[in-house]
Amino acid sequence: MIEIKNDRYYAETHEWILFEDDIAYIGITDFAQSELGDIVYVESEEEGELFEQGEIFGSVESVKMASDLYMPIDGEILEFNEILADEPELINEDAYENWIIKVKVTNPDQQNDLLGVKEYQAVIDEE
Amino acid sequence: MIQETPLIFDLPQNADKQNRLIKACDVKKPDFKEYYQEDYAETLPDIPDLAEIQVVRHFTNMSSKNFGVENGPYILGSCTMKYNPKINEDMAALPGFNNTHPLQPSETVQGNLELLYRLEILLNEIFGMDAFTFQPSAGAHGELVGVMMIKAYHQARQDTKRKIMLIPDSAHGTNPASAAMAEFDIREVKSNQHGRVDLDDLKNKLDDTVAGIMLTNPNTLGIFEDEVKEMTDLVHAAGGLCYYDGANANAILMQTRPGDMGFDVVHLNVHKTFSTPHGGGGPGAGPVGVKDILKPFLPTPVVEKKNDQFVLDHDLPQSIGKVRAFTGSFGIYIRTYAYILTYGAEGLKEVSEAAVANANYLLEKLRNHYELPFDVPPMHEFVITGQKQKKENGVKTTDIAKRLIDLGFHPPTVYFPLIVPEAMMIEPTETETEEGLEGLVSAFIQIAKEAKSDPDLLKTSPHHMPIRRPDETLAARKPILKA
Amino acid sequence: MSGYIPINREKRSELLESVGIKLENIFDSIPDDIKLKNIENLNLPMEGMSESEIVEALSELAERNKRVDQYDSYLGAGFYDHYIPAVINHIIGRQEFLTSYTPYQAEMSQGTLQAIFEWQSYICRLTGLDVSNSSMYDGASAAAEALLLACRQTRKEKVWVSEGLNPEYIETIKTYFESGGLEVEIGKLNEQGTSAGTYPEGNDYAAFMIQSPNFFGIVEDQAELVETAHMNKAMAVVSADPISLGLLKKPGDYGVDIACGEAQPLGVPLNFGGPAVGYLAAKNRLLRKMPGRIAGLTKDSEGKQAIVLTIQAREQHIRREKATSNICTNQALLATAATIYLALNGKSGLKEVAEQSAAKAIYLEQALLATGYFEKVYDSPFFREFAIRLKDEINLTTNDLNNKLLEKEIIGGVALDDRIWLLAVTEKKSKEKMDQFVANVVNIILEEGSK
Structure with missing residues (x-):
């Protein structure tokens, strides 16, 4: 059963984003991790770099697949979740608990572009 | 039979340190430490000193854990694992070829140059092209050379807006990867319900930014693109050039030619088409043929005949340049040449006929046991899927492949092309025997039955190999890449 | 039988018939206008060769080459003639x-x-x-x-x-x-x-x-x-x-x-x-x-x-x-x-190969300099290969030298320009060969270079 949490927003490219004031945490969804299978590597661009909505900020790899990660909103990478460098499998265990990057939100209005639970469910159903 | 071969670095080192392979030094050695100063290595690389018997046993034991074409049917689709004639190995090992240096004066390597010169003529005729380069070291390397020449062609015409390379969704991964290395953007062309390129989709994707199209024919599903001439005409009309990926050229030998299909540039994988051994991953060679319009852009050098002497011409002002040192993988071309001479034109025609006949026969024998994604008469290879087994018995294509290993066969190419779920791409080649074909049929049917009666047998296969299934996730998560 | 095809035409046809396919139809998906007809018009040998003919044809080509194990060669520049176990x-x-x-x-x-x-x-x-x-x-x-x-x-x-x-x-x-x-x-x-x-x-x-x-x-x-x-x-x-x-x-x-x-x-x-x-x-x-x-x-x-x-x-x-x-x-x-x-040589063997190659290159450079006809291009430590300049007063180019040497079954170094010669030796080269080489160079210069 694919889980979708209602405390956060989603992107069509299967990232989730959880806002805390002008800070946000970004990870991949339970659907994304189940499609990838055993995740073996996660990487992100460097801390301090600025990205626009839709730009690639990193990638996730399983044995036979690689998937780019897209910024759901404009922002500056504040931190990469270092524990994933050694234990990328944590994303398989809990995709929502294990964020990939922490960002400083530079354009809060973009929240309106993001998907809610129902809309994201529809995206999954399509695939 | 030894099941575990320790890593070579773990063997005891009791041998004499004297090098028995070479004669004692007959000149005075200088004080190297003084000569090289701080660049002198005080400590040697940590490479074990072993006795010859240790080394020979080590590698012989390792070889016994490999499966080669001489062990049994090797139906790895698209890779064309046909028999590699022994005589070609002997010819490539002739000292007259082996012991020639790439920079020897041309008058001392007339045999080498004449071989290449004659081989170029043969390839031109077989594929309907005007010239070939021997520079590229492999198929993918040839692709890169091909797309570089397409780029150079447009640039020479000041037609700089052509940044797009069209590539069908069923293509090998090397096509988009090669095109990207030459700075092209990729535009994917869809396949239709018959497993062929969708002509309407192609039309929609053509405009004046298109530099060319890369096509494999027969395509990666083993299906002949019967509208290929329409496609190349359309691309030409839009100002693009047409690239023929020769991965499956073994299916069309002497039946049709890329040049006649309208292609401007073609690469070959000589291990597939002309049976040079694949060596566990190489060396291969990827000669590239062109029509006259692309000739000025060929990499250097090219072989020419001047006053009855064969020479290497390094002076092509519009050449894309070199993609490796020296002329090319000459040793591989000796085998290629011997192979073509062995068959002659009539024999090559039979090569493609036998390859296609074997694939057709196998497909008919298997069609009631596995699902077909596209029910179209195949050329030299065909794709079936394990979707039925997955749905009904929870058995994946991997499990079917692993079970085939235990039954003595090299499995098909699996999970490719990407557009077919649970794909198995089967290529028997023209050198498969009747007993090999019948053995394969029995094995596939047996496995389809076992999928129902004993799915666990498949899921835990193979049982009789030196290792059981390796943990690929562990390998990628905690990489150990050297000892 | 054709080449290495184990199933003959008759059997092939029979196998296909058994599954309801006619051999003559298997290429039907290739449209007629691009089918290759009249292959006899192509510039190709129609018939294949027997294995013994292949040996003759290929050996004839191989024998037309001059080999570095028969000629005395000083070529390197990226490819080196070390002993192969x-x-x-x-x-x-x-x-x-x-x-x-x-x-x-x-x-x-x-x-x-x-x-x-x-x-x-x-x-x-x-x-x-x-x-x-x-x-x-x-x-x-x-x-x-x-x-x-x-x-x-x-x-x-x-x-x-x-x-x-x-x-x-x-x-x-x-x-x-x-x-x-x-x-x-x-x-x-x-x-x-x-x-x-x-x-x-x-x-x-x-x-x-x-x-x-x-x-x-x-x-x-x-x-x-x-x-x-x-x-x-x-x-x-x-x-x-x-x-x-x-x-x-x-x-x-x-x-x-x-x-x-x-x-x-x-x-x-x-x-x-x-x-x-x-x-x-x-x-x-x-x-x-x-x-x-x-x-x-x-x-x-x-x-x-x-x-x-x-x-x-x-x-x-x-x-x-x-x-x-x-x-x-x-x-x-x-x-x-x-x-x-690397396994056969081990670190000790590799060291010996490296040392001999370097020692012999140094020996050859010294021997050529000692003739008085050459000078150093660069004064830096080298390994296995060196560039040397033919002095201006010698009325020969490096290409002339190479051509004359070839007549004596010697393949000289790479002529980088008219004066600069790039020579390589490995552990395989004997002192005797190098001495002969230097003597030949001296003779050629004496005969030709002073004309």
């Missing part, structure tokens, strides 16, 4: 290594996979770097890929390459870079024939690259390369000859980021320049950006040692246009040959 051909001629494909099915390919893993290990031990891939096409394409790797890692689009690289490598790098929309700057050598003091400044370089020993055989200062490259936030890249690493410090000892090179000297025949085998090794942090296949150690489901192709998400079959390279086929069998070469 007999074991190598016996092992790589085994069909299990020779005729197998890329090891996609690990359970039936542990031989190839272990050979790749051990090759990677040897390359890391030789170069002093952390990770190696399973091989590249040759030293030139390995150099180009090494620089592309640096560009990916640093996300910069310009590299600096020393003129001391083999010119064939420089040409190859230029081809890759120009086509890829990237920039290459070529740096001139200094008067000692090295790159010392020639490095550029600026933070927009992805890499500084040198070759050591360089094209003129001269040992380059890798410490300075690393220092200046890192000061300019560029990667330090070195193309290093593997035999020289039996005598000279490893690239990793200096802190080099990427090492690459041609492994032909390790047991691969000259073969008129190919097939060759390139190597590529780098520091650990570049692993995910490396091109080509990589084998890794793991366990099977019963806990036994197993080796698989790994970190594959970099590669073309998964990442397609976003792959780190398009490379697919590599030079696995020749990498295995090189691995066996």
Whole structure:
């Protein structure tokens, strides 16, 4: 059963984003991790770099697949979740608990572009 | 039979340190430490000193854990694992070829140059092209050379807006990867319900930014693109050039030619088409043929005949340049040449006929046991899927492949092309025997039955190999890449 | 019977009939207008040859060549005539290594996979770097890929390459870079024939690259390369000859980021320049950006040692246009040959090969200088190969010299221009041969050079 949490927003490219004031945490969804299978590597661009909505900020790899990660909103990478460098499998265990990057939100209005639970469910159903 | 071969670095080192392979030094050695100063290595690389018997046993034991074409049917689709004639190995090992240096004066390597010169003529005729380069070291390397020449062609015409390379969704991964290395953007062309390129989709994707199209024919599903001439005409009309990926050229030998299909540039994988051994991953060679319009852009050098002497011409002002040192993988071309001479034109025609006949026969024998994604008469290879087994018995294509290993066969190419779920791409080649074909049929049917009666047998296969299934996730998560 | 086809036409037809297909229909999907008709009009031999005719035809071509084991050759410049132990051909001629494909099915390919893993290990031990891939096409394409790797890692689009690289490598790098929309700057050598003091400044370089020993055989200062490259936030890249690493410090000892090179000297025949085998090794942090296949150690489901192709998400079959390279086929069998070469020689044997090659090159240079007809081009320590200048008062060019030597069944050095000659020797060259060579050179100059 694919889980979708209602405390956060989603992107069509299967990232989730959880806002805390002008800070946000970004990870991949339970659907994304189940499609990838055993995740073996996660990487992100460097801390301090600025990205626009839709730009690639990193990638996730399983044995036979690689998937780019897209910024759901404009922002500056504040931190990469270092524990994933050694234990990328944590994303398989809990995709929502294990964020990939922490960002400083530079354009809060973009929240309106993001998907809610129902809309994201529809995206999954399509695939 | 030894099941575990320790890593070579773990063997005891009791041998004499004297090098028995070479004669004692007959000149005075200088004080190297003084000569090289701080660049002198005080400590040697940590490479074990072993006795010859240790080394020979080590590698012989390792070889016994490999499966080669001489062990049994090797139906790895698209890779064309046909028999590699022994005589070609002997010819490539002739000292007259082996012991020639790439920079020897041309008058001392007339045999080498004449071989290449004659081989170029043969390839031109077989594929309907005007010239070939021997520079590229492999198929993918040839692709890169091909797309570089397409780029150079447009640039020479000041037609700089052509940044797009069209590539069908069923293509090998090397096509988009090669095109990207030459700075092209990729535009994917869809396949239709018959497993062929969708002509309407192609039309929609053509405009004046298109530099060319890369096509494999027969395509990666083993299906002949019967509208290929329409496609190349359309691309030409839009100002693009047409690239023929020769991965499956073994299916069309002497039946049709890329040049006649309208292609401007073609690469070959000589291990597939002309049976040079694949060596566990190489060396291969990827000669590239062109029509006259692309000739000025060929990499250097090219072989020419001047006053009855064969020479290497390094002076092509519009050449894309070199993609490796020296002329090319000459040793591989000796085998290629011997192979073509062995068959002659009539024999090559039979090569493609036998390859296609074997694939057709196998497909008919298997069609009631596995699902077909596209029910179209195949050329030299065909794709079936394990979707039925997955749905009904929870058995994946991997499990079917692993079970085939235990039954003595090299499995098909699996999970490719990407557009077919649970794909198995089967290529028997023209050198498969009747007993090999019948053995394969029995094995596939047996496995389809076992999928129902004993799915666990498949899921835990193979049982009789030196290792059981390796943990690929562990390998990628905690990489150990050297000892 | 035609060639190696085991089922004749009659049987083929019969098998197809048994499943309801007519042999004459199997190519029906090829439209008539592109079908090849009248193959007899093509400029091709119609009939095939017997095996014995193949032997005659190919032997005739082979015998028309002059061989470096019959002529006395001083050619190097990227390909070197070291002794090839007999074991190598016996092992790589085994069909299990020779005729197998890329090891996609690990359970039936542990031989190839272990050979790749051990090759990677040897390359890391030789170069002093952390990770190696399973091989590249040759030293030139390995150099180009090494620089592309640096560009990916640093996300910069310009590299600096020393003129001391083999010119064939420089040409190859230029081809890759120009086509890829990237920039290459070529740096001139200094008067000692090295790159010392020639490095550029600026933070927009992805890499500084040198070759050591360089094209003129001269040992380059890798410490300075690393220092200046890192000061300019560029990667330090070195193309290093593997035999020289039996005598000279490893690239990793200096802190080099990427090492690459041609492994032909390790047991691969000259073969008129190919097939060759390139190597590529780098520091650990570049692993995910490396091109080509990589084998890794793991366990099977019963806990036994197993080796698989790994970190594959970099590669073309998964990442397609976003792959780190398009490379697919590599030079696995020749990498295995090189691995066996290193296993047979060991560090002691490798050291002896390296020392003898260097000692003999030094001996030859001294002997030529002693004739009084030559002078040094560069006054720097070299390995196995050196450039020497024919003095201006000698009324001969290096090409004249080569032509005259050829009449005496000697293949001289590479004529870099009318005066400069590049000569290479390996451990195979005897003192006697070199003495004869020098005597011949002297005679030619005495006979021709004073006219």
